Structure formats: structure tokens, C-alpha cells
Amino acid sequence: MLLATAEQQLYDTARDLLPGAVELTETPWRSEYLYSRAATIYGGTAEIQRNIIARRLLSLGRD
Amino acid sequence: MDPADSELLAETLRKTMTAASGRVLDMALIDLGWPDLLAEFPDVAIPTAFRLLGETGAHAPLLNDVLLSAAGRHPGGTLPLPYAGGSWVVWDRCDQAGTTLDADLPLRSVPAPRGGEPVPLAAGRRALGWWLTGLGRAMLSLARSHALDRIQFGRPLASFQAVRHRLAETLVALDGAEATLLAATASEDDNGLSCLLAKAAAGHAALTAARHCQQVLGGIGFTAEHGLHRHVRRALVLDGLLGSSGELTREAGRLLRKERSAPRLIHL
Numbered sequence: 001m002l003l004a005t006a007e008q009q010l011y012d013t014a015r016d017l018l019p020g021a022v023e024l025t026e027t028p029w030r031s032e033y034l035y036s037r038a039a040t041i042y043g044g045t046a047e048i049q050r051n052i053i054a055r056r057l058l059s060l061g062r063d
Numbered sequence: 064m065d066p067a068d069s070e071l072l073a074e075t076l077r078k079t080m081t082a083a084s085g086r087v088l089d090m091a092l093i094d095l096g097w098p099d100l101l102a103e104f105p106d107v108a109i110p111t112a113f114r115l116l117g118e119t120g121a122h123a124p125l126l127n128d129v130l131l132s133a134a135g136r137h138p139g140g141t142l143p144l145p146y147a148g149g150s151w152v153v154w155d156r157c158d159q160a161g162t163t164l165d166a167d168l169p170l171r172s173v174p175a176p177r178g179g180e181p182v183p184l185a186a187g188r189r190a191l192g193w194w195l196t197g198l199g200r201a202m203l204s205l206a207r208s209h210a211l212d213r214i215q216f217g218r219p220l221a222s223f224q225a226v227r228h229r230l231a232e233t234l235v236a237l238d239g240a241e242a243t244l245l246a247a248t249a250s251e252d253d254n255g256l257s258c259l260l261a262k263a264a265a266g267h268a269a270l271t272a273a274r275h276c277q278q279v280l281g282g283i284g285f286t287a288e289h290g291l292h293r294h295v296r297r298a299l300v301l302d303g304l305l306g307s308s309g310e311l312t313r314e315a316g317r318l319l320r321k322e323r324s325a326p327r328l329i330h331l
Contacts, residue, residue: 016309019148023164023303024172030164037274037295041281047225063224 001049004039011036064104072100073111080121085169086158088123098138101128105186106248113190117197120293122168124154126304129190133183143176144187147303147310151175165296185247185258187305192244192258192265195301199237199272202294206230206276209283220279229275240268246329256318257328259311266308269298 011033015022021029040046054060064072079091092112100108109129116122128138143151155161155169163170207230210221220226240261247261273295277284284291302308319325 019307019310020146020150020303021148023300024146024150024152024162026162037277038285040278041285045278045281047223047278050225 001046001053004046007036007039064107069107069111072107073115076112076115077119080115080119080123084121085123085167086156088121089125089156092123092125093139097125098128101132101138105129105132109186109190110193110244110248113193114197114200117194117199118201120201120290120297122297124156124169126187126190127154127156130183130187133186134180142182143173143179145182145184145305146172147307149175152304163300165293165300167293168297168300170300182305184305185255188255188258188262188311189244189247191301191304192240192247192262195262195265195269195298196237196240196244198294198298198301199233199240199269202269202272202276202291202298203230203233203237205289205291205294206233206279206284209280226279229279233272233275236268236271240264250328252326252328254318256315256326259306260315260328262306263308263311263315266298266302266311270302270308273298 011029014029015033018029021027022033023030044052051063055062075095076092079095080088083091097108097112112125116125124141126144127141130142130144131138131140139156141153141156143153146152151173152163152170153173155171157169159169160166161168161170162172207221210226210230211219213220215223243257243261243264247257250257277291277295280289280291283289286292306314
């Protein structure tokens, strides 16, 4: 959960600090930025992970 | 232009943009009288045309016309456009692939022009704002359909609160941005602050739509076969054109600090 969010925040920050690097130039920043969007989807989406945390770790029952 | 005429214009433009893109669309719009519409009814023609570019996923080099016309020059050519980070680009009127993240757009980087006439940013920022919110609506429509059609754990995705909240947040961001665009069209502030804020809000809303809609679409939204990636790429590229939402927000802060007061741009 934490790493997926951190990865997206890292590349959002990179896009903010290096304006145009993702959009205008063919650099690793571009592909890394785009791929970071998948971090909260692959291996179980962030929503599924939160449901598991709520149900198993916090014993909140089924939604 | 009365409401019936505006509706007819929107219908005609939607049909044309659904059928063509790029150079062919540019030509078709000239045949439809785009230069005259721009000169006579800019407050209807610009929002309608640019919103529909976003919603249909088509593209045409109309931003050049908006800026040329605002500078009192004839539409039909190109001019260097400022981009995020102090870069400059030209939006060519041809079908050559561009060099940006959205290669469908014939946009290429150029050196910063020396001198030359200033670019009339306000009109261009409003136009791009409508394109960005149109893109947001296109993404929201794709994600909404997917949420209704896709069954997981025995029920549609749309029945999960986490999914509903993301789509609701997207709609709020888009409606809010469109309200700022309408206010900027009606506003008479001469330093262009209302247009700057509207472009920032529209860029922010389009990127919010991209984030939420990509998440709701899940794996399918990452495939080349699904249409979402085109909208996401375009939103990222258009956000940077004439100033990104991040840069414009900082610029608004600088203006407020300089004036030591916040002007009243709309009466709520």
C-alpha cells in the first residue's frame, strides 16, 4: 500500500520539478511516470488492499 | 447566437469531429465557417469547439487560430507557443507525428523566439481549459460505463463505494473547472488572472479525472487496445501548454503577493 502510493507521489513530484520532461522529451522519466500509474492496480488494486486491511487486520466485517 | 443555433453548432461540430481528425478536420472546419464563427461569436464558438475536441478525442490546430485572432491577426497560420518549464512548441497544421507524449498531435519543440509579439495567453488558456474538461468528461464516460458493465465478486463495480466516490470526485472537479471557465469568459479583469485560474483548475480537473478513471478501469485501462491512454496522454500534454496547473497556481500566488490583495473575480 505504502510503496504503491510513494511511487506515484515520487513521479508526480518529478513531473512538477522537471516541467516538460515527461511531456516533451523521450527520457526514462516518461516511461517511469506512465508505469507508476499502475502501481495502485497490479497485484491487487489499492481498493482491494484496503478492504483486506479493513476486514482481516481491523476485523470490521464484510462490506 | 440563440440557444437553438448554439445547439445546432454543437451537433454539427460533434458529427464532424467524430468523422475526422487532424488535417482533414482542420479543412472540414474551415468549410463549416470556423474562421467566421471565431470572429463573430468567439464566446460560443471557442467553448463549444474545444470541449468537443476533448469529448470526441479528435484534434485540430485550432489553438493557433484562437491566439492569432486574439492578437488581431488572420487565423490559418501557426505561432510559437510557450510550454511548461520555459520551453516552446509549434502546433503544425499537418499530419506529421509530433514529438510529445501524445504523438498524435503534430506538436514539436522549437527554440525560444527572440522578441516577436507577445502571445495573447488569456484567450488560449480558456480554450485549452475547455479542451481539458472535455477530455475529463471523455475519461469519466469510459470509467462510468466500465463500472456499470464489469462484474466483480458477484456485483457491478459501480456498487462499490470506493469506486463510486472516485467517479463522484471526478465529476465535482470537472463541474468546478467549467464554472471557473464560464466565470473567466464573463470576467473583465485585465491582467488575465481569471483565465490563468481557469486553466489551472481545468488542468487539475483533467489530471484528477485521469487518476481516478485509470484506477477505476484497472488493468484494461493500461492496454493499448482501450481508448483511455490517448486521453491521459493528451491531458498531460495540454496541461503543460501555455503553463501547467502547477506553474499557474504558483503564478497566481505571486500575483496575489505582489498586489497584497485578492481581487473579486465573480460574485457568488
